[in-house]
Amino acid sequence: MHIAVIGTGYIGLVTGTCFAEFGVEVTCIDVDEPKIAMLNEGNIPIYEPGLEDMVRRNMKAGRLHFTTDVKAGVERALVVFIGVGTPSRDDGTHDMTYAEQAARSIGEAMNGYKVIVMKSTVPVGTGVWLKGILSEYVSEDMFDIASNPEFLREGQAIGDSMRPDRVVIGTDSEQARAILRDLYRPLYLIETPIVFTNVATSELIKYASNAFLSMKITFINEMANICEKIGGDVHVVAKAMGLDGRIGPKFLRAGVGYGGSCFPKDNSALVHMAMELGAPTKLVEAVIEVNDNQMYRGFEKAKEALGGSVEGKVIGLLGLAFKPETDDFRAAPSEVIVNNIRKEGGTVQAFDPEGMAQARQKLGDEGITYCDNPYDAIRGADIMVVVTEWNVFRLLDLERVHGLLKDPIIVDLRNIYEPAAVRGLGFKYDCVGRGI
Numbered sequence: 001m002h003i004a005v006i007g008t009g010y011i012g013l014v015t016g017t018c019f020a021e022f023g024v025e026v027t028c029i030d031v032d033e034p035k036i037a038m039l040n041e042g043n044i045p046i047y048e049p050g051l052e053d054m055v056r057r058n059m060k061a062g063r064l065h066f067t068t069d070v071k072a073g074v075e076r077a078l079v080v081f082i083g084v085g086t087p088s089r090d091d092g093t094h095d096m097t098y099a100e101q102a103a104r105s106i107g108e109a110m111n112g113y114k115v116i117v118m119k120s121t122v123p124v125g126t127g128v129w130l131k132g133i134l135s136e137y138v139s140e141d142m143f144d145i146a147s148n149p150e151f152l153r154e155g156q157a158i159g160d161s162m163r164p165d166r167v168v169i170g171t172d173s174e175q176a177r178a179i180l181r182d183l184y185r186p187l188y189l190i191e192t193p194i195v196f197t198n199v200a201t202s203e204l205i206k207y208a209s210n211a212f213l214s215m216k217i218t219f220i221n222e223m224a225n226i227c228e229k230i231g232g233d234v235h236v237v238a239k240a241m242g243l244d245g246r247i248g249p250k251f252l253r254a255g256v257g258y259g260g261s262c263f264p265k266d267n268s269a270l271v272h273m274a275m276e277l278g279a280p281t282k283l284v285e286a287v288i289e290v291n292d293n294q295m296y297r298g299f300e301k302a303k304e305a306l307g308g309s310v311e312g313k314v315i316g317l318l319g320l321a322f323k324p325e326t327d328d329f330r331a332a333p334s335e336v337i338v339n340n341i342r343k344e345g346g347t348v349q350a351f352d353p354e355g356m357a358q359a360r361q362k363l364g365d366e367g368i369t370y371c372d373n374p375y376d377a378i379r380g381a382d383i384m385v386v387v388t389e390w391n392v393f394r395l396l397d398l399e400r401v402h403g404l405l406k407d408p409i410i411v412d413l414r415n416i417y418e419p420a421a422v423r424g425l426g427f428k429y430d431c432v433g434r435g436i
């Protein structure tokens with residue numbers, strides 16, 4: 001089978017590459033010419049562990065192609081995935097401009113029956129909208145539409161794509177269902193549950209899943225804040241809660257709030273959608289508010305540790321990407337922290353193993369120095385603040401850190417250190433929800 005993937009970002013590139021790995025002929029299409037040129041040279045534009053090797057291997061095998069020519073890619077394909085960005089508009093709804101452009105470019109390239117699959121996260125009702133657009137170009141018997149939301153996590157994208165917990169496919173067409181079942185056959189063979197449903201339900205499943213996961217994070221952050229007041233330990237609270245099979249241990253790590261390209265924008269879109277439908281999601285509204293507060297709380301913790309003001313202080317900040325193992329800076333908590341530090345007269349020395357370029361694009365150079373390694377970021381700083389839990393920060397030589405900081409203060413917003421051990425080295429140490 002030959003498939004095309006429109007949009008070669010985090011999702012499109014991983015999806016296309018993993019299908020190629022399963023032996024499918026894949027053409028990845030993007031409007032971004034430099035990105036496609038880079039990929040055609042075997043270099044990938046994002047940081048995702050293991051992806052570059054897999055891209056090169058499949059290009060070499062002749063199964064994975066990159067082009068800006070939609071027509072050429074779509075004409076050969078039986079299944080066309082749309083994986084373009086659906087960013088937030090100012091009002092919280094999804095901006096469907098790229099999705100519409102992609103749909104229209106498919107419409108123009110239609111040369112026979114195809115299944116058009118929406119992989120981007122899109123509002124409920126998009127299936128009907130997509131069908132309407134395609135019908136402007138070809139008759140309805142020339143295509144079927146399907147929703148196939150993506151659940152992979154950046155940083156673990158390959159594992160999540162090749163061995164997902166489940167695949168969700170929403171379509172009203174028997175033919176499309178059969179074609180997609182065949183395409184996902186390699187996952188059937190490893191007994192991956194495949195949930196077939198209608199388009200609207202499939203579209204909602206993506207929002208429901210993200211909202212629930214972000215609610216777990218937010219919930220444990222609130223428990224962390226209580227722990228700080230009562231001398232409790234949120235690690236133990238999370239462990240004990242997680243041992244209850246009905247709750248489960250995942251996504252119960254207290255920290256500085258969730259960020260990234262999905263949870264924030266998808267929750268906003270869900271709230272908006274639910275309001276329009278007359279079925280408001282008060283819980284998700286609260287999750288958004290509590291998460292915003294938690295990110296600000298991260299800044300406040302640094303400020304408190306510095307005696308109540310960041311003015312004239314230098315903050316050694318470890319971690320810019322919204323989470324480890326990615327270079328993605330979209331909606332990263334570090335942005336809130338850096339901007340508040342700068343607003344209140346402090347400066348930042350920052351280091352991130354992969355996220356510096358994207359962060360620099362968004363944050364600029366005023367009041368922030370981008371350093372080559374964690375020790376340079378700490379050198380001469382008034383405080384060290386851990387914002388992203390990269391493994392490399394876990395094993396820092398804390399005695400060296402002690403010598404490099406102006407004052408030995410650590411604010412650990414990801415709980416990567418043991419409080420007693422760090423304090424034992426002579427640091428003033430604060431973390432999240434470990435009032436021990």
Ligand code: NAD
Pocket residue numbers: 006007008009010011012029030031032035083084085086098099101102105119120121122150151152153154261262
């Ligand atoms: P991205 O911004 O990394 O990539 C989008 C790509 O689409 C870009 O390369 C852009 O140039 C390209 N594009 C835009 N318009 C185009 C067009 N008309 N034709 C061809 N290419 C076009 O975005 P992403 O992170 O890959 O996210 C894509 C979608 O997947 C979003 O809806 C997102 O919510 C969803 N999603 C993302 C993740 C994630 O972890 N990143 C996880 C699950 C779902």
